[in-house]
Amino acid sequence: MDRFRSHTGTALPLRRGNVDTDQIIPAEYLKRITRSGFADGLFAAWKFDQDFVLNSPEYGGASVLVAGPDFGVGSSREHAVWALQDYGFKAVLSPCFGDIFSANAGKSGLLAAVVDLPAIERLWSITEADPATEVTVDLVDLVVRAGSWSATMHVDDYTRWRMLEGLDDIEITLGQEADITRFESSRPSFKPATQLPPQHSPQHRGRAITSSETRSPKAVHS
Amino acid sequence: MHSSTPRILAEKVWDEHVVSRAEGKPDLLYIDLHLVHEVTSPQAFEGLRLSGRTVRRPDLTLATEDHNVPTTDVDQPIADPVSLAQINALRANCAEFGVRLHPLGDVEQGIVHVVGPQLGLTQPGMTIVCGDSHTSTHGAFGALAFGIGTSEVEHVLATQTLPQVKPKNVAVTITGQLPTGVTAKDLVLTLIAQETTSGGQGYIVEYRGQAIESLSMEARMTICNMSIEWGAKAGLIAPDDTTFRYLRGRPHAPAGVDWDRAVEYWRTLVTDDEATFDKEVVIDATTVTPLVTWGTNPGQGMALGGNVPSPDDFRTEAEQAAAKRALHYMGLTAGTPMREITVDAVFVGSCTNGRIEDLRAAADILRGRKIADSVRMLVVPGSVRVRLQAEDEGLDIVFKDAGAEWRGAGCSMCLGMNPDQLAPGERCASTSNRNFEGRQGEGGRTHLVSPLVAAATAVTGHLTAPSDLPAWV
Ligand code: SF4
Numbered sequence: 001m002d003r004f005r006s007h008t009g010t011a012l013p014l015r016r017g018n019v020d021t022d023q024i025i026p027a028e029y030l031k032r033i034t035r036s037g038f039a040d041g042l043f044a045a046w047k048f049d050q051d052f053v054l055n056s057p058e059y060g061g062a063s064v065l066v067a068g069p070d071f072g073v074g075s076s077r078e079h080a081v082w083a084l085q086d087y088g089f090k091a092v093l094s095p096c097f098g099d100i101f102s103a104n105a106g107k108s109g110l111l112a113a114v115v116d117l118p119a120i121e122r123l124w125s126i127t128e129a130d131p132a133t134e135v136t137v138d139l140v141d142l143v144v145r146a147g148s149w150s151a152t153m154h155v156d157d158y159t160r161w162r163m164l165e166g167l168d169d170i171e172i173t174l175g176q177e178a179d180i181t182r183f184e185s186s187r188p189s190f191k192p193a194t195q196l197p198p199q200h201s202p203q204h205r206g207r208a209i210t211s212s213e214t215r216s217p218k219a220v221h222s
Numbered sequence: 223m224h225s226s227t228p229r230i231l232a233e234k235v236w237d238e239h240v241v242s243r244a245e246g247k248p249d250l251l252y253i254d255l256h257l258v259h260e261v262t263s264p265q266a267f268e269g270l271r272l273s274g275r276t277v278r279r280p281d282l283t284l285a286t287e288d289h290n291v292p293t294t295d296v297d298q299p300i301a302d303p304v305s306l307a308q309i310n311a312l313r314a315n316c317a318e319f320g321v322r323l324h325p326l327g328d329v330e331q332g333i334v335h336v337v338g339p340q341l342g343l344t345q346p347g348m349t350i351v352c353g354d355s356h357t358s359t360h361g362a363f364g365a366l367a368f369g370i371g372t373s374e375v376e377h378v379l380a381t382q383t384l385p386q387v388k389p390k391n392v393a394v395t396i397t398g399q400l401p402t403g404v405t406a407k408d409l410v411l412t413l414i415a416q417e418t419t420s421g422g423q424g425y426i427v428e429y430r431g432q433a434i435e436s437l438s439m440e441a442r443m444t445i446c447n448m449s450i451e452w453g454a455k456a457g458l459i460a461p462d463d464t465t466f467r468y469l470r471g472r473p474h475a476p477a478g479v480d481w482d483r484a485v486e487y488w489r490t491l492v493t494d495d496e497a498t499f500d501k502e503v504v505i506d507a508t509t510v511t512p513l514v515t516w517g518t519n520p521g522q523g524m525a526l527g528g529n530v531p532s533p534d535d536f537r538t539e540a541e542q543a544a545a546k547r548a549l550h551y552m553g554l555t556a557g558t559p560m561r562e563i564t565v566d567a568v569f570v571g572s573c574t575n576g577r578i579e580d581l582r583a584a585a586d587i588l589r590g591r592k593i594a595d596s597v598r599m600l601v602v603p604g605s606v607r608v609r610l611q612a613e614d615e616g617l618d619i620v621f622k623d624a625g626a627e628w629r630g631a632g633c634s635m636c637l638g639m640n641p642d643q644l645a646p647g648e649r650c651a652s653t654s655n656r657n658f659e660g661r662q663g664e665g666g667r668t669h670l671v672s673p674l675v676a677a678a679t680a681v682t683g684h685l686t687a688p689s690d691l692p693a694w695v
Contacts, residue, residue, distance in 0.1 A: 017540050020656075022660065026660055026664070027289075028639065030639065031304040031307070031639070033265065033307060033311045035265045069420070070423075070453075075354075075656075076353055076355040077261070078262065078371035096423060100369055100370065103370070107371065107374065158387070170275070170376065170380050173383055173385065179241050180252070184252075188484075189480060190476040190487075191345075192342070193281040194255070194281055194322050194343065195281050195322065
């Protein structure tokens with residue numbers, strides 16, 4: 001993961017709350033097995049609406065997303081983070097994030113910073129008045145700035161430290177290998193393992209259901 | 223890591239799994255069970271491969287195919303090439319890294335949150351994770367279970383641990399008993415409507431009280447399943463005799479002396495009397511009625527006997543705007559009685575309501591009745607085991623005789639990743655957990671309901687409680 005200290009770019013005002021990860025990227029885009037190439041799925045359903053702010057050329061190239069409360073709630077799909085990154089976003093600001101979304105963002109190097117609602121509303125007005133306004137998100141000082149205006153932002157200490165240092169979580173944990181091994185040796189014997197005991201191995205396969213057994217679809221959309 | 227200070231259930235489970243703890247850092251938690259499916263895992267396995275790592279504990283890992291698998295022609299090759307590629311990636315990854323997989327066509331295949339409990343792999347006091355937000359389902363057993371993203375999936379595959387910051391704790395106490403015809407689904411939808419979609423944000427929730435104690439394991443799973451819908455990280459219920467009865471004799475449940483030792487330990491998994499929560503919510507079960515959502519988030523719910531609300535009914539500007547947007551998307555007019563809303567489709571299934579008791583409940587309504595001509599009804603068992611059990615009980619005949627489609631196991635129309643989707647503008651009464659815009663297919667409109675309401679609605683073609691139906695003739 002690259003180090004993240006501070007980023008400056010133009011911002012996209014997304015005046016919506018409760019933007020769930022199904023909206024950020026619908027399920028049909030989740031079938032890919034790569035970690036990139038999700039930009040076309042970003043807000044896919046909303047992009048049909050010509051008035052949707054993402055379609056506005058004035059905000060082309062925006063790299064800071066300023067969203068309403070409860071951004072990224074719902075499904076755990078990390079594809080939502082990847083889609084935002086592929087599109088060019090480096091940071092998302094919201095008064096409140098879905099738990100799993102902020103964890104995903106932190107792991108992938110997308111800054112998800114909590115900024116209170118009045119400050120978000122102010123950023124909306126500033127960037128709507130002048131879409132070319134440069135917004136700086138400073139992870140070192142934990143502030144967001146737009147011209148002479150600034151507000152504090154919040155990122156949990158651990159995520160901030162990892163992003164500032166560009167550290168890989170797995171590498172950090174593998175440094176505690178000895179602790180993990182010690183822990184494992186003390187796990188009770190009644191804890192289950194996924195190896196199937198032989199007496200329970202699958203005896204019969206499920207009887208397949210064929211299409212002839214199902215009523216012909218009335219209005220199936222596929 | 224025992225301590226003598228009074229602790230709540232979630233803290234006890236948490237403390238038991240701390241591998242290391244340091245000031246200013248998240249605790250490193252050991253993970254007892256890691257469940258894997260095709261959608262959130264390919265990039266995690268790829269990450270392992272690129273860094274030359276292995277799966278640390280394949281024996282604590284289990285994979286199944288559920289999200290994008292077809293529910294018809296399950297004996298045929300998957301027609302959608304992109305879905306097929308994802309399924310093939312899972313199969314190749316499981317083979318390469320030695321992970322047990324239940325593929326399409328296998329008798330143990332099904333939705334990951336249905337499969338874990340039915341195999342007896344989900345047990346009290348465990349830590350369970352999966353790259354899926356409804357992992358909270360497993361909390362019904364008194365396990366600490368939560369959804370994670372793909373980077374975390376990779377982390378667990380590589381280390382069998384996760385760094386985690388301890389959330390706060392909220393107690394939800396349900397007093398009294400649920401009235402007849404009112405289900406665990408109505409209860410949890412009522413809770414979410416009351417607490418909103420962010421009320422549980424930053425919390426682990428413990429559900430307790432008389433109504434919870436008298437629920438079956440399957441109904442408890444329905445409750446814990448939807449913890450994420452009000453923003454909670456996880457939801458737990460203290461294990462009791464109902465839990466132990468459910469587990470005993472399951473393929474992976476402890477046996478012999480291990481069973482006795484396990485039960486002895488499991489009985490300690492209760493919140494101590496003097497322990498305190500950061501927040502408490504109390505709901506009187508006797509006041510709960512069948513609840514249906516009218517909007518595009520699970521908190522936008524209304525009693526079936528009520529009317530579609532008006533944006534003016536809401537206090538804040540943001541709520542008013544959200545309601546307006548939701549009504550527009552849903553094609554609803556404020557003031558319309560909920561019962562007059564007609565549907566095109568009914569979906570019974572998902573990790574919320576796709577277990578055998580849910581199918582029995584729906585079949586009981588449909589026995590001897592026909593679904594309305596204007597309605598297409600899909601019944602999708604949560605797992606192959608559930609399907610076989612239902613067929614043993616003749617439920618499939620009941621559904622087919624009523625005019626419903628009886629399908630193979632999977633997530634299906636819960637998220638519309640396979641061909642089971644709504645067409646734009648189609649309206650569906652669904653036993654699943656999310657009514658987000660486009661969740662069941664682009665432009666599709668979802669009303670979240672209980673299996674009882676789903677079945678009754680299929681009969682009349684508009685939102686209906688079983689008690690509204692004329693008695694059988
Ligand atoms: S049934 Fe629906 S909510 Fe449950 S795991 Fe599948 S897609 Fe997710």
